[in-house]
Structure formats: structure tokens, C-alpha cells
Amino acid sequence: MSAPDTDKAFYLPDFCTSRAALGIVVIVELTALILTLARDAPAMGFWTDLSRTSLFLLWIGLAGAGLLCWTRERLKRLPVGLGSATVLTLIALLILVVSTCAYLLGRSSLVNDAGMAVLFPPQASPFLLRNLVIGLVVTALALRYFYVTHEWRRNIEMQATARVHALQARIRPHFLFNSMNTIASLTRTQPALAEQAVQDLADLFRANLSDKRNTLTLAEECEVARIYQRIEQLRLGPRLHIEWRIDSLPRTALVPGLLLQPLLENAIYHGIEPQPEGGTVTVTGELAAGLITIVVRNPVGERQNEREGNRLALANIRERLTLMYGEQALVKAGRFDSEYIVTLRFPFIESSSGAAA
Amino acid sequence: MNHRILIVDDEMPARERLRSLLSEIEGADVVGEAANGEEALRQAAERAPDVVLLDVRMPGMDGLEAARHMNVLEEPPAVIFTTAYDEYAVNAFEAQAVGYLLKPIRKEKLAAALAQASRLTRPQIQKLSAASPPRRTHIAAKHRDGLRLIPIEEVRYFLAEQKYTTVRHLKGEDLIEDSLRALEEELGSAFVRVHRNALVSVRYLERIERNADGQYYVRLQGCADPLQVSRRMAGELRERFRI
Numbered sequence: 223m224s225a226p227d228t229d230k231a232f233y234l235p236d237f238c239t240s241r242a243a244l245g246i247v248v249i250v251e252l253t254a255l256i257l258t259l260a261r262d263a264p265a266m267g268f269w270t271d272l273s274r275t276s277l278f279l280l281w282i283g284l285a286g287a288g289l290l291c292w293t294r295e296r297l298k299r300l301p302v303g304l305g306s307a308t309v310l311t312l313i314a315l316l317i318l319v320v321s322t323c324a325y326l327l328g329r330s331s332l333v334n335d336a337g338m339a340v341l342f343p344p345q346a347s348p349f350l351l352r353n354l355v356i357g358l359v360v361t362a363l364a365l366r367y368f369y370v371t372h373e374w375r376r377n378i379e380m381q382a383t384a385r386v387h388a389l390q391a392r393i394r395p396h397f398l399f400n401s402m403n404t405i406a407s408l409t410r411t412q413p414a415l416a417e418q419a420v421q422d423l424a425d426l427f428r429a430n431l432s433d434k435r436n437t438l439t440l441a442e443e444c445e446v447a448r449i450y451q452r453i454e455q456l457r458l459g460p461r462l463h464i465e466w467r468i469d470s471l472p473r474t475a476l477v478p479g480l481l482l483q484p485l486l487e488n489a490i491y492h493g494i495e496p497q498p499e500g501g502t503v504t505v506t507g508e509l510a511a512g513l514i515t516i517v518v519r520n521p522v523g524e525r526q527n528e529r530e531g532n533r534l535a536l537a538n539i540r541e542r543l544t545l546m547y548g549e550q551a552l553v554k555a556g557r558f559d560s561e562y563i564v565t566l567r568f569p570f571i572e573s574s575s576g577a578a579a
Numbered sequence: 580m581n582h583r584i585l586i587v588d589d590e591m592p593a594r595e596r597l598r599s600l601l602s603e604i605e606g607a608d609v610v611g612e613a614a615n616g617e618e619a620l621r622q623a624a625e626r627a628p629d630v631v632l633l634d635v636r637m638p639g640m641d642g643l644e645a646a647r648h649m650n651v652l653e654e655p656p657a658v659i660f661t662t663a664y665d666e667y668a669v670n671a672f673e674a675q676a677v678g679y680l681l682k683p684i685r686k687e688k689l690a691a692a693l694a695q696a697s698r699l700t701r702p703q704i705q706k707l708s709a710a711s712p713p714r715r716t717h718i719a720a721k722h723r724d725g726l727r728l729i730p731i732e733e734v735r736y737f738l739a740e741q742k743y744t745t746v747r748h749l750k751g752e753d754l755i756e757d758s759l760r761a762l763e764e765e766l767g768s769a770f771v772r773v774h775r776n777a778l779v780s781v782r783y784l785e786r787i788e789r790n791a792d793g794q795y796y797v798r799l800q801g802c803a804d805p806l807q808v809s810r811r812m813a814g815e816l817r818e819r820f821r822i
Contacts, residue, residue: 394664395663395664396636396663396664396665398664399663399664399681399682399683400590400593400663400664400682402663402682402683403590403592403593403596403663403682403683403684404590404592404593405683406596406683407592407593407595407596407599407683408592410595410596410599411595411599456592457590457592457593458590459590459591495589495636495638496638496639497638498589498614498615498638498639
């Protein structure tokens, strides 16, 4: 298997799949329809003409798909311009071969039909030339279409990745320095606890910095959130209480990384730290009708307003969930009485690597 | 001379660390610990520390506000701010040449700061409070036994007198040194200036009256005596608050 990077960077879809073959059939049929409609006088009635043109073009189309499927590994190592030129040349050769075969077959005594004389004149070259030009124009248009779609998709993905990075870089400096201070204090009084805090902080940053795997299992994401909780617990002591009610969630569900931890961070920063007595953050999760719902609630003081950092993290989570699950993902957030409630809902997709991942 | 030090931080490990660092510094005596601004003020009045190590970000009353109130004490302590990360505050400290320490605090820096600790001046305090986004939650008044903290919500009005300003509140009256103009600027729309010498809490406005001489007065909830209102303000108050 080749590196997924070059696979993603190559703009032609994989023609070895049945989905791509279906696409080719649709393109072929549309071209056949245009050609038949454009013909002045149908040689043998519209439907017969259409089916013959279709038959001819399907040969070219499907053989072309097969050819591109076969040469794909070599094509994708070429630069875009050279690769496209190679594809055009291959298709041109294919058209010449199929056309010649069709011409020979049509002229041969095997097929004795009055209409055939109109379709296949005594001179072969005009027939071949016409097919060649039409074929190249359609292929060039299709290539352009694939290229533009590919660039567009890649652009979206790049933007999303950039946003993930921005979020990762956004770990609050406030949190980092306060944790360092806590560790400095524990080093004197409780060295074992200090050691654990350093390990937790390292794990948390590793989870934040890893960009190889943008998705992980819910169990892994919960573990990151709990590591974060342990660090904050040292600092805030009895003021911080987190209630986890997520036992009914499938541990193997696939989620984008940094889904829970930023929500918890917001809840603590805005909901717990400003209260002298602290408070309780509640995380509830349930699975119903194939949808996972996670709700994070924290108390809010009367004077507090929505903060910039909070909105940023929410917008980011919303984007990543939408990128992963499309329209089925939902992120809601708002203040209800004395609570701030964030609700996430997305479909349950089982991680292929299971709980072992 | 030994320093009498008060440690203020809402996080227990942070307080512990300061205490432990201070135990290694010659001439530093910790006289108290507090976990929030209100508690800090109580202890500052009670134990008369000469240096306060004050965390900037705390729940309830933050460090900048607490420092401001401490300045009202008869002998205000020197204040050294501590902060983990707070760009705005750090900029303000630098601009005002005020002592501050970044967490985790180094012992040498702590010792140096103690050696140089100096009282905040009134202009410094005023400039610093500009860095603290929410306005004061309390008004601090000097009292026989230290400080009295008056929640802003309980203030009926401020009345300017010759040298001082009188605060009339739920539990009585106190004298403060803030000028009416500064209070008006700070408190914004929750208070309204009804007269040259009076700033009144909007939430306690009751009604406007006019006596036989044509002089206007405003009555406030829970206050027996009405306050004089200027002619110009009487009309405006009627219109704005429908009283």
C-alpha cells in the first residue's frame, strides 16, 4: 500500500471502485444523449441511434476506467500537468483502438444493415478523427472537474486542520502556569503527588499536540478529560467537583480528539473558578436511537457574560463534529437560569480498531 | 526589622508554596493566610501586616480590588501582586512600577521583592484598577476596628461634604475619601447624579417631590430624609425613571 499522503494529493478518483464506474456510466450516457440529439438526421431513429452511441461510448468509458485503475499507482507519482497529459494520451489511444474495431466491425460483411453505411462511410479517417476530438474534449472537461472538486475538498480539509491546530495551541496559559505553580508547591510537600501531576501534564500535552490521529475512541477522550480533571483537582481542591454520568456510553464510539477536555476547561474556568465556594460540573452521556448525546453543565454567577474563549472552543468543536458527521452532528450551548449547558449530539460510529485502539 | 506578611491566594497549593518559600527567607514572618479578597481585607485590618502577597485572579473580590480597599486602612500595607498569567495586569503593574511576581515564584525574586516592598500610592491604585475589568463590588470605609466593606448594591446614595464623602447604605452611614466625580465615573448607569453634591442609586429611587419654595426633592426607599434635586435633574429623572 502506498502512503496515504500521495493518495490524497492525487486528484483523480479511484476508478477501481464501483462508485467511480457508476459515475463513468452516467457521464457516458449524458455524452451519448448530447451526441444523438445534436445529430441532424437520425440514421435509424432516435432510440436506436442512442443505444448504438451508448454502446460505443460505454466501451470507451469502461475500458478507460479500467486503464486508469490499472495505471493509477504510476500516474499518481507524476506531477499534475504531466499526469493529465498522460491520461489524455492513454484515452486518445483507447479511442483510436475502440473506434478502429467498431469501424472494421461496422464495415464488415458480418453486419449487413442499411443504416451502417451512413454511420461508417468508406473513408475511415473522418470517423476516427471526429471520435478522437469529441473524446479528448469530454475527457479534458472531466479531468478539470475532478481537479477542481479535489482542490476544493482539500482546501476545506486544510482549513479544518488549521483550526484544530489553533485550538490545540489555545491551551490556556493561565492553566499551564497555575499547574506549574501547583507542581512546584507539591514538590516540597508531596513529591509523589508532584510526580503524578507532571506525568498527567505530559499526557495532556501529548494528547493536545498529537496530530497524527485526529479521531479517537470515546474511552480515550474521556481518559484525557479525567487527566485534566486530576490536575485541576490538585489546584482547586474541594472547590471542584465533577460528576460523571457516562456509563451508558459506548466506549468504542469514534469521536474527534479534544471534544470533552475543552468543554471541561471552559466549565471550570467560567463556572467553578469564579465562585469562592466552587461548584459541581456534571457530564451526562446517553446513547439512544444510534445517537450519542453528551451534556456538560456548570453553574454560572449572576454577573458573568459569555467570554470570547468559550465561543471559540464551541465553534471549533461544532466545526469538527460537522466535518466528521455532517448534518447529523449538533452542538447547542446556552445559559438556563443559573446553569450553562452545552449539548453535543452525534451518530454512534464504532471505531474499527475497537477498544484496543 | 522583620516583615509581617499576609498571604492571599485562592489556591491552597499556591499558599503552601509561598509559606514554605518564606520560611527560608530571613526576616519574613507569615502572620496570616486568606483565600479571597474579603477575607484578605479582614485579616489585613486585624493583623496589620506590612506586606501583603496578593493573588490577582481570585473568585469574588479579586486582588486589584482588594489592594484598592487596603489603601483605605490607617497604615496601608505594601502590596506585592502575584499572578500566573495575566497580560493586562502585568502591563498595568509595569506601567505603575508596582511590585509583582510571576508564578511559579522564585525564592530570590520573592526575597528581592520583599526588600523593596513599598506602599502603593493613590494614583497607582487608581491606574491599576483600570486594568481590572469589572468595577468594584464593594466600597471600603475606615472604621474603628478596621475596614467596613459595603456592597455596592446596598448603597442608597453618596453625599459630598467638605472633605469627605458620606455613603448612606442599608446598615447606616460611613465616611470615605473617594470624590463624587470618581465614583460617578466608576459606577456608571447604576447611579445618577441628582445634584452637585449627591449621587443616588437608581434602584432605590422612589419619587420626586416639590416643596412650597419650589425646591425639588427625591425620596429614596428606606431613607427618611429626602435629598435635594437640581431643577434640571428633576425633569430628567421624571422622564427617565417615570417617578
